[in-house]
Amino acid sequence: MAHSMNITLKVWRQAGPDAQGGFETYSVPDANEHMSFLELLDVLNEQLIKEGKEPVEFDHDCREGICGSCGVVIDGVAHGPQQRTACCQLHMRHYKDGDTIVIEPWRAEGFPIIKDLVVDRQAFDRIIAAGGYVSVNTGAAQDANSIPIPKDDADLAMDYATCIGCGACVAACPNASASLFTAAKIAQLSLLPQGAPERTMRVTNMVDQMAKEGFGDCSNHAECEAVCPKGISISAIATMRREYMKAMRG
Amino acid sequence: MSTVLDPKIPAGPLKEKWDNYKNTIKLVNPANKRKHTVLVVGTGLAGGSAAASLAELGYNVKSFCIQDSPRRAHSIAAQGGINAAKNYPNDGDTIWRLFYDTIKGGDYRSREANVYRLAQVSNNIIDQCVAQGVPFAREYGGLLDNRSFGGAQVSRTFYAKGQTGQQLLLGAYQAMSRQIGAGNIEMFSRREMLDLVVVDGKARGIITRNLVTGEYERHVGDAVLLCTGGYGNVYYLSTNAKNSNVTAAWRCHKRGAYFANPCYTQIHPTCIPVSGDYQSKLTLMSESLRNDGRVWVPKKQGDTRRPQDIPEEDRDYYLERKYPSFGNLVPRDVASRNAKMATDEGRGVGETGLAVYLDFKDSINRLGRDTIEARYGNLFEMYERITGENPYEVPMRIFPAVHYTMGGLWVDYELQSTVPGLFVLGEANFSDHGANRLGASALMQGLADGYFVIPYTLGNYIANQSLPDVSTDADAFGEAESAADARIQKLLSVNGNKTVMEFHRELGRIIWDQVGMSRTAGGLRQAIDQVSALKEEFWQNVCVPGEPTTYNKNLEFAGRVADFLELGELMARDALSREESCGGHFREEYQTPEGEALRNDDEFTHVSAWEHTASGHVLHKENLDFENVQLTTRSYK
Ligand SMILES: Cc1cc2nc3c(=O)[nH]c(=O)nc-3n(C[C@H](O)[C@H](O)[C@H](O)COP(=O)(O)OP(=O)(O)OC[C@H]3O[C@@H](n4cnc5c(N)ncnc54)[C@H](O)[C@@H]3O)c2cc1C
Ligand code: SF4
Numbered sequence: 047m048a049h050s051m052n053i054t055l056k057v058w059r060q061a062g063p064d065a066q067g068g069f070e071t072y073s074v075p076d077a078n079e080h081m082s083f084l085e086l087l088d089v090l091n092e093q094l095i096k097e098g099k100e101p102v103e104f105d106h107d108c109r110e111g112i113c114g115s116c117g118v119v120i121d122g123v124a125h126g127p128q129q130r131t132a133c134c135q136l137h138m139r140h141y142k143d144g145d146t147i148v149i150e151p152w153r154a155e156g157f158p159i160i161k162d163l164v165v166d167r168q169a170f171d172r173i174i175a176a177g178g179y180v181s182v183n184t185g186a187a188q189d190a191n192s193i194p195i196p197k198d199d200a201d202l203a204m205d206y207a208t209c210i211g212c213g214a215c216v217a218a219c220p221n222a223s224a225s226l227f228t229a230a231k232i233a234q235l236s237l238l239p240q241g242a243p244e245r246t247m248r249v250t251n252m253v254d255q256m257a258k259e260g261f262g263d264c265s266n267h268a269e270c271e272a273v274c275p276k277g278i279s280i281s282a283i284a285t286m287r288r289e290y291m292k293a294m295r296g
Numbered sequence: 297m298s299t300v301l302d303p304k305i306p307a308g309p310l311k312e313k314w315d316n317y318k319n320t321i322k323l324v325n326p327a328n329k330r331k332h333t334v335l336v337v338g339t340g341l342a343g344g345s346a347a348a349s350l351a352e353l354g355y356n357v358k359s360f361c362i363q364d365s366p367r368r369a370h371s372i373a374a375q376g377g378i379n380a381a382k383n384y385p386n387d388g389d390t391i392w393r394l395f396y397d398t399i400k401g402g403d404y405r406s407r408e409a410n411v412y413r414l415a416q417v418s419n420n421i422i423d424q425c426v427a428q429g430v431p432f433a434r435e436y437g438g439l440l441d442n443r444s445f446g447g448a449q450v451s452r453t454f455y456a457k458g459q460t461g462q463q464l465l466l467g468a469y470q471a472m473s474r475q476i477g478a479g480n481i482e483m484f485s486r487r488e489m490l491d492l493v494v495v496d497g498k499a500r501g502i503i504t505r506n507l508v509t510g511e512y513e514r515h516v517g518d519a520v521l522l523c524t525g526g527y528g529n530v531y532y533l534s535t536n537a538k539n540s541n542v543t544a545a546w547r548c549h550k551r552g553a554y555f556a557n558p559c560y561t562q563i564h565p566t567c568i569p570v571s572g573d574y575q576s577k578l579t580l581m582s583e584s585l586r587n588d589g590r591v592w593v594p595k596k597q598g599d600t601r602r603p604q605d606i607p608e609e610d611r612d613y614y615l616e617r618k619y620p621s622f623g624n625l626v627p628r629d630v631a632s633r634n635a636k637m638a639t640d641e642g643r644g645v646g647e648t649g650l651a652v653y654l655d656f657k658d659s660i661n662r663l664g665r666d667t668i669e670a671r672y673g674n675l676f677e678m679y680e681r682i683t684g685e686n687p688y689e690v691p692m693r694i695f696p697a698v699h700y701t702m703g704g705l706w707v708d709y710e711l712q713s714t715v716p717g718l719f720v721l722g723e724a725n726f727s728d729h730g731a732n733r734l735g736a737s738a739l740m741q742g743l744a745d746g747y748f749v750i751p752y753t754l755g756n757y758i759a760n761q762s763l764p765d766v767s768t769d770a771d772a773f774g775e776a777e778s779a780a781d782a783r784i785q786k787l788l789s790v791n792g793n794k795t796v797m798e799f800h801r802e803l804g805r806i807i808w809d810q811v812g813m814s815r816t817a818g819g820l821r822q823a824i825d826q827v828s829a830l831k832e833e834f835w836q837n838v839c840v841p842g843e844p845t846t847y848n849k850n851l852e853f854a855g856r857v858a859d860f861l862e863l864g865e866l867m868a869r870d871a872l873s874r875e876e877s878c879g880g881h882f883r884e885e886y887q888t889p890e891g892e893a894l895r896n897d898d899e900f901t902h903v904s905a906w907e908h909t910a911s912g913h914v915l916h917k918e919n920l921d922f923e924n925v926q927l928t929t930r931s932y933k
């Protein structure tokens with residue numbers, strides 16, 4: 047049978063972007079080991095609603111670790127204690143009865159807080175819009191098998207392409223850099239023949255946009271890789287630098 | 297008054313219809329496209345591909361989605377793959393075969409002309425996605441890999457690990473992003489469409505709510521493309537993302553768009569079972585697992601021994617026993633129904649008794665653990681992460697869960713609804729899957745609609761209309777906005793005792809029990825009464841705290857649950873009126889002596905399209921004419 051647990055939560059509450067925020071303490075007496083972390087927050091919110099209070103706002107959608115909507119800092123770690131796991135996929139069996147858990151939003155200049163644990167990540171969309179694509183109009187494609195791609199390149203491109211755009215890398219970085227996110231897309235496309243003609247423009251525009259959005263520079267802390275739920279390797283950042291140098295040299 | 301709907305299928309032989317159509321439509325002058333604004337609601341595969349393609353053509357596009365980024369639409373979660381009739385493996389696939397499999401899989405309840413067009417454009421989709429940089433799986437020679445899926449006899453499924461939906465959606469999202477960067481698409485994220493604005497009988501705008509500030513916004517366009525996904529969340533628990541909803545479609549329905557076949561829903565057989573009341577959603581496990589896993593339950597009721605302690609002679613491999621030729625690979629609806637029968641008999645397993653085993657022991661013994669790990673490693677890992685159990689050692693516990701909705705807004709061949717200028721794409725329409733969808737064909741349909749169908753049919757609509765300027769001050773906008781605001785105010789003012797989630801859960805239980813895997817006239821009548829009583833209670837007793845002017849997710853959900861309550865009732869009515877079993881719609885009264893679905897082709901070879909009127913729902917029909925395939929009975933014995 048599932049074990050019932052009493053969990054104390056210290057949650058960051060902030061009414062709006064410009065409001066003063068602070069921690070509130072709540073207790074959830076009937077948590078259980080099979081619950082996911084977000085289900086624990088659901089249970090807390092049901093409690094709050096029943097008391098006529100405003101529920102804690104947090105972003106979520108797929109609850110399967112693929113949409114990138116969820117993301118909070120749990121006891122100081124982006125997405126919490128389980129490696130390679132978005133917080134929607136974290137389960138309460140990693141905690142025990144009586145534990146206290148501290149929950150905060152992503153904190154970074156590029157991600158202003160909207161409310162409670164919800165932040166604005168549209169900067170990521172603008173980085174992609176600056177060059178994270180292949181310019182091909184619908185209908186202009188040739189047969190899919192006309193350009194073979196070595197399996198190793200395709201597989202590696204796929205590894206980089208699995209980034210879910212959650213922003214944990216930014217939240218974990220001491221410089222609040224968006225390098226891992228940006229580099230993952232650049233590295234994916236740099237491995238494929240399809241994106242080759244525009245690779246110079248791509249890297250310059252995306253890196254410039256990243257700086258414009260208020261994200262810091264990368265100084266090789268590798269905290270991003272450690273929290274990334276998809277295990278994106280920081281080798282992506284090395285590729286991005288190489289692409290950037292090449293672009294600068296013309 | 298009941299009428300017969302005209303799907304406007306082009307003339308000519310099946311294989312030439314789409315070409316004939318394209319040859320005869322009117323085109324919009326390229327210089328004029330900029331002057332036409334198209335509102336695209338939804339950024340999943342359907343909406344993302346449509347917005348990108350139309351912007352490339354020069355239209356002025358406005359796009360809307362609920363999530364904070366268009367990249368997060370529910371399509372992102374699709375795992376298995378996407379079909380196309382490329383025939384790269386040279387195993388005999390053709391456009392005809394893909395068409396035929398889809399028609400048959402849909403149990404002869406879909407429209408031939410649409411399905412044939414879908415099969416025709418399937419190949420262009422793969423070309424397009426590869427050109428965008430979608431990293432599909434490849435073989436050592438560098439060419440694309442295919443696998444077989446969902447019982448097809450050919451390998452026609454393209455895939456990107458277990459994340460095909462993610463990669464296809466990112467392809468469409470990137471194409472969209474390019475157009476956003478170029479200023480051809482204006483993107484509105486964290487917006488919810490709350491109403492359709494109809495002016496002079498045509499769809500000319502939408503009302504959205506900014507989910508961060510609570511402000512209402514009025515948008516004018518020459519056409520509205522609804523790409524808002526399926527309504528599986530009416531069951532509360534489903535494999536759909538939490539934000540998936542019927543609201544936009546339902547509001548369009550109330551403005552005149554007919555809702556087709558709402559009772560056709562797909563229940564996927566291999567999901568991780570429910571573990572408790574707090575459960576918020578269900579996780580799908582790819583059905584490819586049934587290639588190597590064996591499904592069983594104990595022979596005896598209430599056998600609580602651990603699975604490893606139950607000897608062979610006390611196990612019932614019921615699919616292998618009942619369907620010796622297809623065994624564990626029977627189609628989704630058959631596998632799901634049989635799991636329900638086993639648990640209804642009290643032979644279910646696990647803490648709740650609502651699960652059956654999917655056992656890999658024999659495959660591991662035969663092929664070795666490494667082979668199984670190479671095939672399913674990521675799925676096994678996902679299972680263990682969620683359940684805390686190691687499926688290499690103990691059998692998985694699985695149970696069916698709601699996965700896809702074949703029903704949706706009725707559209708004609710041009711994907712136009714019964715409201716002129718309102719087009720419906722992707723899972724939100726009813727068009728191509730009949731009473732049951734085959735695996736890997738929803739991604740195909742969403743992208744077909746968006747990349748390759750709507751650019752033509754929308755152009756034909758616009759070129760043939762006079763579309764005088766409409767201002768956001770028009771009465772129709774004011775009326776729609778006031779109606780949206782009144783609902784929100786009402787939700788906030790009830791101040792009752794029950795939470796939105798409690799109502800949603802209750803609704804889900806009714807629909808799951810009575811409009812789920814098997815249905816009866818008595819149960820459906822009961823469901824209609826129960827849902828209507830629940831709806832009444834909702835508006836008297838729901839509790840929605842907080843403000844309308846800040847981010848308030850619970851308020852959003854409240855509005856969606858209110859619409860699900862209305863839809864739920866219509867689903868039951870539709871299921872009651874369809875006195876036959878077909879595909880995912882199984883009426884216990886209509887089955888063969890062996891317990892298989894029994895169609896009634898004489899009376900029910902039609903689409904049921906429901907009109908919303910002040911005095912209730914009116915049923916209209918579209919007759920399905922099969923000129924190219926012969927209706928047969930599916931048999932998997
Ligand atoms: C777990 C899972 C796995 C699947 N695997 C496969 C597979 O392997 N192969 C396959 O072919 N199919 C698969 N499917 C089915 C397939 O993923 C979906 O049918 C398809 O992705 C739907 O795409 P769509 O574009 O129609 O809608 P969605 O992707 O659901 O997009 C809906 C969009 O509409 C927006 N929206 C909704 N309501 C509103 C509103 N009121 N206002 C504004 N915006 C709104 C949302 O924000 C979103 O952007 C799977 C489904 C699930 C649940
Ligand atoms: S790189 Fe990793 S941590 Fe950063 S956004 Fe992508 S998935 Fe999230």
Ligand code: FES
Binds near residue numbers: 105107116132
């Ligand atoms: S909710 Fe989708 S990744 Fe967590």
